[in-house]
Amino acid sequence: MIRKVFVLHDKTTNNITTYSTLVELCKNDIGVSKGTLDRFNFDGSDYENERFRVLKRYTKQKRKK
DSSP states (O other): EEEEEEEEETTTEEEEEESSHHHHHHSOOOOOOOOHHHHTTTTTTEEEOOSEEEEEEEOOOOOOO
């Protein structure tokens, strides 16, 4: 099963946090609205501002037998 993961990279502290939804990610004060991130084309590049970088990645999970 492939899952979508949003990665929040704080450039000032080099801290990396992962979220399963944009709603959870936007609960942080990252200087951008959820609507802006909804419209952003993550397939082409990562969203970046002065302090944060937001990446969208996909993971694979093995099925349990």
